[in-house]
Amino acid sequence: MSVMIEVRGVEKSFGHLKVINDCSFNVEKGSITGMIGPNGAGKSTIFNIIAGTFPLDRGEIILDGEAVTNLPANQLFDKGLLRTFQIAHEFGQMSAVENLMMVPAKQAGEQLFTTWFQPARVHQEEAAIRQKALQVIDYLGLGHIKNELAGNLSGGQKKLLELGRTMMTEAKVVLLDEVAAGVNRTLLKDLTDNILRMNRDLGVTFLVIEHDMDMIAKLCDPVIVLAQGSVMVEGSITDIQNNPKVIEAYFGSDAA
Structure with missing residues (x-):
């Protein structure tokens, strides 16, 4: 190794x-x-x-x-x-899946120019990130709380969500x-x-x-x-x- x-x-x-x-x-x-x-x-x-x-x-x-x-x-x-x-x-006031979607760096939607002049690119990238977040949620067995506010999750569910962030x-x-x-x-x-x-x-x-x-x-x-x-x-x-x-x-x- x-x-x-x-x-x-x-x-x-x-x-x-x-x-x-x-x-x-x-x-x-x-x-x-x-x-x-x-x-x-x-x-x-x-x-x-x-x-x-x-x-x-x-x-x-x-x-x-x-x-x-x-x-x-x-x-x-x-x-x-x-x-x-x-x-x-x-992020307590965001859903579990939205928490995962926040992780990938340098997203097109973070740039004001791209948001105004390339909205299709932003939407396409966001859809792909959301799909990956849903796959991670399912991988971790958290599908039943994907739309729950992260602040409402139990301590163990929050730890699983943190683990999910590393998979994004x-x-x-x-x-x-x-x-x-x-x-x-x-x-x-x-x-x-x-x-x-x-x-x-x-x-x-x-x-x-x-x-x-x-x-x-x-x-x-x-x-x-x-x-x-x-x-x-x-x-x-x-x-x-x-x-x-x-x-x-x-x-x-x-x-x-």
């Missing part, structure tokens, strides 16, 4: 507090890689650095062989890197941030199944931060353990769960 994301010697401080310390790891192309660690380990910070939200102080980020260090999120989006959030960010682009890699948070067990199974399907059917690479170890066990191989801002260990979920260093990091030396 080739490498989709390379994190090389990354460091990040906030004031005098060093949060990420010489952190290096790879995310292989086509993998579903998990990232776990105790609270304060730096998981969200390294996620935000990769996603272009935080600039790094030192180090390098490589995306599919291309240096993308400190590129902003919109440029990373154009290169195929997307992320979801622990708290879903939907030519995504290479998706960063999933606490996708299980606030989701009931039934919809969590739907989320997990759809992530596996996207990985298998569409070839999307995933990097997943998650506290739900059952979900990590079902989805992820390998799993990276972060502690004190750097990689402690990496391996299969079975190796991770039996590793004395991981047990100590989570539960203290008395549990090791």
